[in-house]
Amino acid sequence: MTSTVTVFVKLYATLTKYAGVIIMEEPMQVDVPEGSTLSDLYTRLRIPDDEVKTAFVNSAMQPPEYELRDGDHVGIFPPVGGGAC
């Protein structure tokens, strides 16, 4: 029997459409099989790989091959940039 891990996911900017919302104020809880990577999570959420630019897990930037752990907080971004006074 495969066990699962539970992660908490927030999608940002143009990616929120894959959660069916305009703005995600609270993270959504997602159960994935143990051993799943960030890349697997994108597939599970039906986010095309080329739309993801950056992902943070518990505030640290992580590559698509990062293996998810129970309780991870994940933030997923498309290409963004800005900042001005």
Place this chain on the structure above:
Amino acid sequence: MNKILRVDMTAQTVTEEAVGGQYAGLGGRGLTSKIVNAEVPPLCHPLGRENKLVMAPGLLSGTAAPCSGRLSVGGKSPLTGGIKEANAGGTAAQRLGRLGIAAIVVEGEPPKGTLWKLVVTKSGAELLPASEVKGANNYKLVEKLTKTYGDKVSYISIGSAGERLMSAASVAVTDLENRPTRHAGRGGLGAVMGSKGLKAIVLDDKGAAAVPVSDQEAFKQAVKKFSMALKEHAVTGKGLPTYGTNILTNIINEAGGFPTRNFSEGKFEDAAKVSGEMQREIILKRGGVATHPCSRGCVIQCSRIYMDKNKKYLTKGPEYETVWANGPNCGINDLDVIARLDRLYDDIGLDTIEMGATLAVLMESGYIAFGDGAGAIKIIREEVGKATPLGRVLGNGCAVTGQVFGVKRVPVVKRQALPAYDPRAIKGIGVTFATSPMGADHTAGYSITANILNVGGTVSPLKTEGQMELSRNLQIATAAIDSTGLCLFVAFAVLDIPEAFEAIYEMINAQYGLNLGPNDVTALGKTVLKAELEFNAQAGFTAKEDRLPMFFETEKLPPHNTVFDVSHEELDATLRF
């Protein structure tokens, strides 16, 4: 652009001179910094007759080059005591370009108590008394001047903060809707303008000829190439137009580098409430404009128009830095409060970053509580706006306020407040904050690109390796871009798309009949920085000014629990080239 206007406030005369000698071929920041370094005694009082206020459009301003509407404003800063260049969008740079003016240099000191306006048309320029607008803030000022000069001109102006010589005073520039929403904010150049008794500049380019372009066809091709790159890149073509600069709130917060409650934490619990995504929804719901240019010929269009709850115009969409400084940095989670503060700052003529950082320091002192939005608005309107003794303290910025209120955590470098990135969690930007001749300034070398956004490569934000080189290269490139009149946001495309970089020097070559290559761009950036560093050294700056406040090296920042640990040796080597 072939002439410099010299405005002598002592004699109230305006003279024209040809651009030549050491100023030939320069524009924007390159020209303001060269003039300040050559003509202003580094040890002078920034508000004295020896200082000069220099305004210069970029090399490409006034042409069809996309996003070429930045106006550089320079002088010796009353805030930092060093050289300063602050730039703004809006409509002024394009008009100066069309008028053939490479720079306006305001010099001397007017008779005490007098106030002036400079009116520039294609047939010349004259100084006129402006006592009728004494004490007016920017919105009322523009409204009054518009009755005389119309809305087909540009206004560069100061509000009451500039007249009162506050070190956080900005220089305002009108936007395409003839509103004073675009500011050269940093370093108190509005106070320098106030010290010259210059309330406003009116730029009327009616009847001016098109900017001469040496090779029209080559220019057209380069413009096309540049536009395509800006539209193709995901940040300049999609992210910024859709969400504006405030799209950064969520990602900087996720990265744990979002300074919260006066740099005491790296994540804000209510970031979503002040995010670019939320701002877009509010703007659209209230009938505002969510994708909008701040100057003619902008293809990025990150500006927006923000309505109040009654769907009436309140202000331009507050930018990311403004949102951060006056929101999370003050424990405030309400975009309407931030927008009202933004309107007050634009009106009174104040730097939104400096003032937000100042409010946070005031909150840390306990004078008002973190999160007290109504209190913050009241203090800016009633104290700073009316120049009470408390208002004068605050209007002179974060360092002064920290000193007066006995606060130990005062986030400044060279007495200028840090912008919206905590250098303990994003170390590359810390190198820029520490070493830029401008004082803490994110735009001087925007390491957020490689540290967080994965633009122009990737350098881990939490490690010390590679940060010095990243900051150095960006500071050099930025000094060059700031000389062209191009908005710095073109850099997102330039860093990733080789054709965008090529297009910049191809546009300049086609306009001026030159044959510049990539190495010339780097050389230009270095020349500009060297002039700035030379001025600062002669003004008394040493390596100890190139340091972050010590609390960044000793207080750990949650959630990463890291400190800023790029070595002092590396900081000292950053701009040694």
